[in-house]
Each structure stands twice: as structure tokens, then as C-alpha cells.
Amino acid sequence: MRDDEDLTDLIRAAAGGDRRAFEDLVLRKRDRVVRTAFQITGNLEDAKDVAQGVFLRLWRVLQRFDLTKRFDTWLYRITVNAAIDSIRERGPKGTLQALPEDAGDRLRDPSRGPDELFDLRQLQGAFFRLAARLAPRQRAAFVLKEIEGLETAEIARALGVTESTVRNHLLQARRILRDGLSKDYPGLTGGRRADDDGEPS
Amino acid sequence: MLEHLRACPPCQRAVAGQDPSMLFGLLALAPLSPALLDDLSRTIARRAGSDRPPYGALAEPATWPRRAAAAAMFALTLLSGYATLYERSAAPTPLALSSRRADVEVDSGRGVSQVIDLTVGETQIVMVYNGDLKL
Numbered sequence: 001m002r003d004d005e006d007l008t009d010l011i012r013a014a015a016g017g018d019r020r021a022f023e024d025l026v027l028r029k030r031d032r033v034v035r036t037a038f039q040i041t042g043n044l045e046d047a048k049d050v051a052q053g054v055f056l057r058l059w060r061v062l063q064r065f066d067l068t069k070r071f072d073t074w075l076y077r078i079t080v081n082a083a084i085d086s087i088r089e090r091g092p093k094g095t096l097q098a099l100p101e102d103a104g105d106r107l108r109d110p111s112r113g114p115d116e117l118f119d120l121r122q123l124q125g126a127f128f129r130l131a132a133r134l135a136p137r138q139r140a141a142f143v144l145k146e147i148e149g150l151e152t153a154e155i156a157r158a159l160g161v162t163e164s165t166v167r168n169h170l171l172q173a174r175r176i177l178r179d180g181l182s183k184d185y186p187g188l189t190g191g192r193r194a195d196d197d198g199e200p201s
Numbered sequence: 202m203l204e205h206l207r208a209c210p211p212c213q214r215a216v217a218g219q220d221p222s223m224l225f226g227l228l229a230l231a232p233l234s235p236a237l238l239d240d241l242s243r244t245i246a247r248r249a250g251s252d253r254p255p256y257g258a259l260a261e262p263a264t265w266p267r268r269a270a271a272a273a274m275f276a277l278t279l280l281s282g283y284a285t286l287y288e289r290s291a292a293p294t295p296l297a298l299s300s301r302r303a304d305v306e307v308d309s310g311r312g313v314s315q316v317i318d319l320t321v322g323e324t325q326i327v328m329v330y331n332g333d334l335k336l
Contacts, residue, residue, distance in 0.1 A: 023246050030238055039228065048241055055245045120207075120231045127225050146226045177222035 015062040039143040040083035076158040130180035141169035
């Protein structure tokens, strides 16, 4: 609650032209903006450009923000739109970058242990490779839901669509990713170490 | 929760057995380069300094179509004002309407006590008052 009040004060001050408040706001929100843009565009440089554009736009239009609304939803909306625009600007090759063939090798090998399977760098490689098969809005919906942890209603507001459209995007995205994981990364879905009989805790 | 999932192989397998795509939720834990984030902050702070005029809702910088539209409106206003003034000063003096007036003859001996004969613009108005008329 205190955080929300602090955030509101910060937004109000930044909207009034207080640059220091704005810089604090950037500091607070930059991680999620960059992470969201990165997961949607699949490219760190693009994500940085998107984040820069998002915050500069924010600086210009912050006075218009309705303080009764949820700031993060607004921020996600601007970020997702900018990230999708960034993908489209790349033209016909506007898909996530495919990683080199060896990048996901450890994920493909069922003989390796699960502790290695979920090395985040490798997991990231698998996501980028498989998410390239998703439409931009499906990708955005999946990122907001599974990585950013937003509720369906909030994703709908961020994407400017209905909740049922979000559910549909998520359904399609999960199916494509699941199929891709089963086919290309059996180590994730079926690989078990023979010496590991542990039960979920 | 995610930290636990990342470190717990049995839970990982349980999630993978249910819906492996949910494992991508672990990417929320992927760290971002502090150098990249700091560089981003610096760039934004620098550009924000020159990117926004210090006033309220009108702070959006005018785009060139807006400026062009405003200039066109201003020019149009000036031109129409000038044209109006020019027309007034150059307009020919109206001809004497008396030369085109209709001849109205009123027999004052038959109850007519008042005659008003005037011209408004190009319209000639003749009002006759006859007290003997019973309407």
C-alpha cells in the first residue's frame, strides 16, 4: 500500500516536470520494461531501444495519466505496443532471432540432469527459438502471463482486447510452445535422470 | 515459488508433466545486465532534459502537420480580413435609388392622413394610413 502511495507521489511529481522524480520512476520500472521488451522482441538491443522510447514517451505524456488507473497496466500497454512495432519494423524477417544450433544442446540432451536443464540461459534460448513460431500478440500475451505474472484481465487491458481473446492467445501459444518443447527439447518434457526418484515438494 | 521451482528437480518434472510451457515462467528470474540498465537510465535522463517543454498538457511538441495547419488558418484569417476591407473601400457608391423608385401616388383627399415613403437598401416601402378604412 505504501509502495502504491509512493508510486502515485512519484508519478504526480514527474508529471509536473520533476526530472529527479522521473528518474526514480525509471529506476523502479526499467527492469520490467526491458525484460518484457526483451522477451517479446527476442533481441537485447531492440529491447533497449524499445525501453528508451517507452520512457521518453512516458516523460512527454505522463500528465495525461489518470491516477485512478493502474500505472503498471498503462506501462505494459505502451511497452507491448512498442515491442510489437519493433518486431514489425524489422520487415519480413520480423521474427525472433534463431539461436545457433548448438545454443540449446544441453536442453536437448535427456541424459543431463534437470538442474542443468533449467539453466536460465539455455531456457531462454529454447524460448526464443520456439516463440518465433508465435504471432506477436500471442507472444505478448504469453510473456505477460507466464513471465510477468499478470492476471488475464490485466493482460486484456494492456493489449486492448477482451479477456476471451487473451485466453485464446494463451491457448494457442501454450499449444505451440508445448508441441515445440516435446519435439525439439525432449530433455525438458520427458528426460529423467535414472538416479533421481524425488517427489515434488 | 519460482526460486524453489528452479532448484527442485521433482517440481520441475511435475510442472513439465502438466504443461512444459509453464517452465518458461522461470525466465522471470533471468537477471538483466546492470550495465545495460544503468546505460539505459543515463540515456533517458540525458534525453529527457531536452525532450519536453516545461508546461502541462500542451507539452507535446507540435508536429509538422499541426504547425502547417495552424499556419494555414492564420494565413486564411489574414487574407479574409484583408479581402473584406478591400471590398468595402473599393465598392462603388450605390446609385441614387430615387431614380429607380416606383411612382406611388396617394390621393390625400380620401381619408389618407399619413404617408410614409422610404427605402431600405434596394427595397422601397410605402406605408399609407387611411383612417376611413374599416377592416
